[in-house]
Amino acid sequence: xxxxxxxxxxxxxxxxVASMKIFFQKLKARLIGTWFLxxxxxxxxxxxxxxxxxxxxxxxxxxxxxxxxxxxxxAGETVNGGGTFEINGLKTSGGDDVTIGISQFYIxxxxxxxxxxxxxxxxxxxxxxxxxxxxxxxxxxxxxxxKAVFEFSAPTKIKGSRLSERPNTGIRxxxxxxxxxxxxxENHIKSLSIDGSYARLWGGNGHVEGEFALNINTPEIxxxxxxxxxxxxxxxxxxxxxxxxxxxxxxxxxxxxxxxDDTGNFIFEVxxxxxxxxxxxxxxxxxxxxxxxxxxxLAKYYQSGPQSNVYVDKVIVGGxxxxxxxxxxxxxxxxxxxSHDLQ
Amino acid sequence: xxxxxxxxxFFLLIFSSMTNAQLVPIDERELSNAIGxxxxxxxxxxxxxxSLDFTKITFGLDIxxxxxxxxxxxxxxxxxxxxxxxxxxxxxxxxxGHIDESGSIVPFEIADPFIELAFDxxxxxxxxxxxxxxxxxxGALGKLSGNIEYLTGNIDIGIRGFGKSIYDKANTGQxxxxxxxxxxxxxxxxxxxxxxxxxxxxxxxxxxxxxGMVNGQNLSCDQNCGLFSGLLDLDFASSQGCSVLGxxxxxxxxxxxxLDIGNNGQKSEGLFVSFQTKDIAWxxxxxxxxxxxxxxxxxxxxxxxxxxxxxxNGIPRSRTRYLDPYFxxx
Numbered sequence: 203x204x205x206x207x208x209x210x211x212x213x214x215x216x217x218x219v220a221s222m223k224i225f226f227q228k229l230k231a232r233l234i235g236t237w238f239l240x241x242x243x244x245x246x247x248x249x250x251x252x253x254x255x256x257x258x259x260x261x262x263x264x265x266x267x268x269x270x271x272x273x274x275x276x277a278g279e280t281v282n283g284g285g286t287f288e289i290n291g292l293k294t295s296g297g298d299d300v301t302i303g304i305s306q307f308y309i310x311x312x313x314x315x316x317x318x319x320x321x322x323x324x325x326x327x328x329x330x331x332x333x334x335x336x337x338x339x340x341x342x343x344x345x346x347x348x349k350a351v352f353e354f355s356a357p358t359k360i361k362g363s364r365l366s367e368r369p370n371t372g373i374r375x376x377x378x379x380x381x382x383x384x385x386x387x388e389n390h391i392k393s394l395s396i397d398g399s400y401a402r403l404w405g406g407n408g409h410v411e412g413e414f415a416l417n418i419n420t421p422e423i424x425x426x427x428x429x430x431x432x433x434x435x436x437x438x439x440x441x442x443x444x445x446x447x448x449x450x451x452x453x454x455x456x457x458x459x460x461x462x463d464d465t466g467n468f469i470f471e472v473x474x475x476x477x478x479x480x481x482x483x484x485x486x487x488x489x490x491x492x493x494x495x496x497x498x499x500l501a502k503y504y505q506s507g508p509q510s511n512v513y514v515d516k517v518i519v520g521g522x523x524x525x526x527x528x529x530x531x532x533x534x535x536x537x538x539x540x541s542h543d544l545q
Numbered sequence: 546x547x548x549x550x551x552x553x554x555f556f557l558l559i560f561s562s563m564t565n566a567q568l569v570p571i572d573e574r575e576l577s578n579a580i581g582x583x584x585x586x587x588x589x590x591x592x593x594x595x596s597l598d599f600t601k602i603t604f605g606l607d608i609x610x611x612x613x614x615x616x617x618x619x620x621x622x623x624x625x626x627x628x629x630x631x632x633x634x635x636x637x638x639x640x641x642g643h644i645d646e647s648g649s650i651v652p653f654e655i656a657d658p659f660i661e662l663a664f665d666x667x668x669x670x671x672x673x674x675x676x677x678x679x680x681x682x683x684g685a686l687g688k689l690s691g692n693i694e695y696l697t698g699n700i701d702i703g704i705r706g707f708g709k710s711i712y713d714k715a716n717t718g719q720x721x722x723x724x725x726x727x728x729x730x731x732x733x734x735x736x737x738x739x740x741x742x743x744x745x746x747x748x749x750x751x752x753x754x755x756x757g758m759v760n761g762q763n764l765s766c767d768q769n770c771g772l773f774s775g776l777l778d779l780d781f782a783s784s785q786g787c788s789v790l791g792x793x794x795x796x797x798x799x800x801x802x803x804l805d806i807g808n809n810g811q812k813s814e815g816l817f818v819s820f821q822t823k824d825i826a827w828x829x830x831x832x833x834x835x836x837x838x839x840x841x842x843x844x845x846x847x848x849x850x851x852x853x854x855x856x857x858n859g860i861p862r863s864r865t866r867y868l869d870p871y872f873x874x875x
Contacts, residue, residue: 295603377589385600387675436674485872486644487644488875517820525621527621527840530614530615530616531616532613533613533614535612535650536642540606542584542605542606544583544584
């Protein structure tokens, strides 16, 4: 019995010691954890270390898909007694105030009657299996070496009808100069698709760089004018079967930049191809030889680089056919656009 | 106790970090120093005689570019009297800007581009018809290259060069007539040229394939002229059926593969491309250019000047790519 009591005392002591040990271990762990976190916090406070582009480029998430179901946008519906919004601050070359009224600005589904009945005709924009995407991509996949690339993309182009996901959209402009209203101009686009469009942005040399693609596909774009009250609208100018593919920039090989200079004016640039070839011939052409990397890069640019195309099957006005319009394989080797004051 | 202490430390640290990262807004005074917001003008004008109203949107932009396109074709539809498959404007291997011998891009320069809409007031029905739209430039300078297969528009080309170029093309009899007229190798001769019908020598700005001297137009001598240079004003020295003294005075547009837009190195005003449903007189200051129905391109007089050699032999294409098919692919 004594043996058992002694054994129990020992067990209790052991348990007490163990308990204290656990307590001190816990205390030690808490202290270590606390000071570790404090140290980390201090490190964070003193100097936030940015992830390198190489690290960021390893991130490859699925991104965020965006689908707008039963979507209607309807602003400034004057035809239904609603309001408008206005763009002010513009001037004529003579200094008179100009106001542009925006009305019948809508995005809706089929049957929206040029914005007159937008509210009851919603549209799905994107679908769950093919949504608009916000994504951080590995730059190595899109021509930007070892950098993370932010991408906002429209649904990818797929075969087959997506008519239920193609909105009608339109806008009306009313012009007012120095208190006098002039003609209004209306624009309506049917069954619009921008599938395959994207904007990609990444960090460049002290500024944001990017590349852009905009695809516009629609069976009809309409323009027509009306009087200052929106009545007496004239013949419609119809652009039938419009297909536009615009591409600007080619990864870091030819990046697009947008900056504002110290005078407040903007500068938009598509990078130049000048200097891309290390060996030039006496007419200014690239003479590096087909095996040279700079020659291959230029050849790739001209063969499969950014290309813009425009095709309008027919332009019809008042029943008269003014034929088709085509611009094919437009490549911009260099573009600089600078704004300046006109007054 | 430890947790409370930790939380307190964390809170302070987080608070400190937030303070450190706080963005400071630009104050009103700094903002007021920013300019550049006035780069758009909108103007309205009227042509009362033709019941037209115009709205012009001008952008205060300076643009420099170098671009290539395989095809630029506007207004392709069949018209009686014109070739099947022709278009109002068709230019293949179109390019703006060029690359010089040192491999530098010499961009095409554009100043103050604008978009202008024309509204037709129908006095009978009261309707407002959108009658035309044009995209134009306040100034343009640089090389425009391409194979111009069809052109509708107004392209007055100035020809200016030495008499020697004429002599080189002339036969013995023509040499004599030129000699009588006092034209020497060093005489500077000028002539205007415009879009023309090759078969008739009549001005034809619609889907033209040739440019040259129209019927009745004479060569004139500007410098180093002989005593009898006035003879050039006589009928024998006037162009008839695209010929002066038996020398061709009309040339295929495809000969002119690279055109210098501009005036003595300065930007030219009045370059525009338009589309209209009826003939419309577009106004640029005091100048007015009547554009015919359909697609139309206007290059103002003085925009392009070629010498006689260029007129006779064409203007070779400038390099527009670093790997250029017109330069053997390199």
